Amino acid sequence: MTKTLLPRSGFSLAAIAITAIFAAGAAHSMVSATAPLSGNVLAATEAEQLFADAPEGVDPMVTGPVSVSFKTKQHEFGCAEAKWPNIPVACYPQ
Template sequence: MIRALNRFGMIFASATTVALLALGVAWSAATPADKPIAAVVTQAERMFPDAPDGVDPVVTGPVSAAFKQRQADVGCDKAAWPNVPAACFEH
């Protein structure tokens, strides 16, 4: 009788373990790991699609005084990629 109870306990424990593992696998397969995030593409990213890490918002080199003033007016020196105004770049 004791041997039969011991065998029943082992079968019950094994069946419970298998059932819990199956539930865990089913749960992880049904739940997406990451929800897809809609990518918002800024104007600067559209202007420079080949620069995924960004570009310098302050253009250096020979530019007109009007362009330098326009850069100062829109705050190009404080802009951070990808939120860089299009006015920061020579058109």
């Protein structure tokens, strides 16, 4: 009887399976979005505070010409070895 009902109604087993997968994905997204945040919120780094108007952040990698004094300052502060988000403010161009 199941074989005759499914073709008549226009539904297939594949359509039902796809609908179930989408429903499960939507339920997962809603649960993840409403889950409480943990108390481990990181404080803004000095660079993030300095460039607060840049929502995507500021790239400390200088791509244009710079002075010898700026290169020396970058070398003194270890800018080449710095890892995000702990990049000294001295590594950013003025």
